[in-house]
Amino acid sequence: MADLDRVLATVDADLDASLERLFAFLRIPSISTDSAYASECRRAGQWLADDLAGLGLDAKLNDTAGHPIVTGRSNTGAAKRVMFYGHYDVQPVDPLNLWDSPPFEPRLVENASGVKRIVARGSSDDKGQVMTFVEACRAYLKVTGKLPVDVSIVVEGEEESGSENIGPFLASHKDELAADLALVCDTGMWDAQTPAIILSLRGLMHDEFIVRCADRDLHSGYYGGAAANPLHVISKIIGGVHGPDGRISIPGFYDGVIEPPDYVKQSWSTLDLTPENFLGPVGLANPIGEKDRLLIEMVSTRPTFEVNGMWGGYTGEGAKTVIPSIATAKITCRLVADQDPAHVRDVVRAYIRSKLPSDCTVEFLSGEGNRAVAVSHDNPAIAKAAAALGDEWGTPAVTYGEGGSIPVVGQFKKVLGQDTLLVGYALDDDRIHSPNEKYDLTSFHKGIRSWVRILAALAD
Incomplete structure (x- = not known):
């Protein structure tokens, strides 16, 4: 078997063990906005640093004026290096009485349609997403003993409380974090069957x-x-x-x-984002944005x-x-x-x-x-990642702008000079920041497989 096929097979065979590690991570109540949980934030950071060290990465828990930042680094001399970013802190769980089960006791549940879901605070935002990348690296190292590209991993503990210390950290570790491309897994799919690459974030x-x-x-x-x-x-x-x-x-x-190019707008018009399927699930029917704009423009590029x-x-x-x-x-x-x-x-x-x-x-x-952040449509990493995602999901990846903000992405460009590839596997119904947050098992499993394919593609 080719290395890629063997690594993907290992991901499948080790899924139960990957879930056990994720569940251990999710059990730590790393609520960054509440000082009462400061020690738990540190514990979550240390858990991740120890896990990365167990992979053979040069891992460290870096103290800041607030919650610590986890770093991990491979040094194999590969031709290319990527920097992966995520966060281990989570939102408060209030109101607690609306949870169907304790928020820091993760469980796997199956809905009426047979879809299995990981339910816990942080399952989707962002511990589950972080672990898709970590588990992809684990599988590669287990099978081949090395990664196709060198990686630097940066996982902070203050994303949910303003990321106050990540900017100074990036500036003071600029040489250590130098890379060809930044990777972020804190975004979502277009729908449950269609992967997505986010090309812009609103400021x-x-x-x-x-x-x-x-x-x-x-x-x-x-x-x-x-x-x-x-x-x-x-x-x-x-x-x-x-x-x-x-x-x-x-x-x-x-x-x-700035107006997006006409060909981009034309591609958006085929995505079937309608008031019925976008606003209907939240009990609304009529968009209130600019009358001459597509709905996707209203929520992403306006x-x-x-x-x-x-x-x-x-x-x-x-x-x-x-x-x-x-x-x-x-x-x-x-x-x-x-x-x-x-x-x-x-x-x-x-x-x-x-x-x-x-x-x-x-x-x-x-x-x-x-400020808002944008990645050029013609960045070669976009085409490579899109092809890799299409191979995994069997559906071409959609590229579009997301309406939310991830301020640190702007810091990557400003401080480190890095463009960012934003790929995530969350779904609109994951209830992030709300009671009963969940992450589909498919998102976790195929998210790991997707990163395996993307890392291989970026090495070419």
């Missing part, structure tokens, strides 16, 4: 603002109809952001937006303005007839192409100020952000 600008009107809460009977209500002010401002055509009406907001929260006044039980003196809103803008987060922040703030009554004030509290 992000998030801000919070407080509107102050009267110098105290007012009696709504005595002052109602005359005094400015900050909740009304914010509502009116936000209500004017989107025009009737769905376009964002803030002057200068679209500066830097910028957005969203209100994440708005509050003020009395919210307790019963009535309290006041006009509040202050109100607060949190917003996020997903950015695309060459949009500058600082410029978007400035034009959004200017718009809010321009709509404010003269006797009211506004205070801004955040304004942080990161």
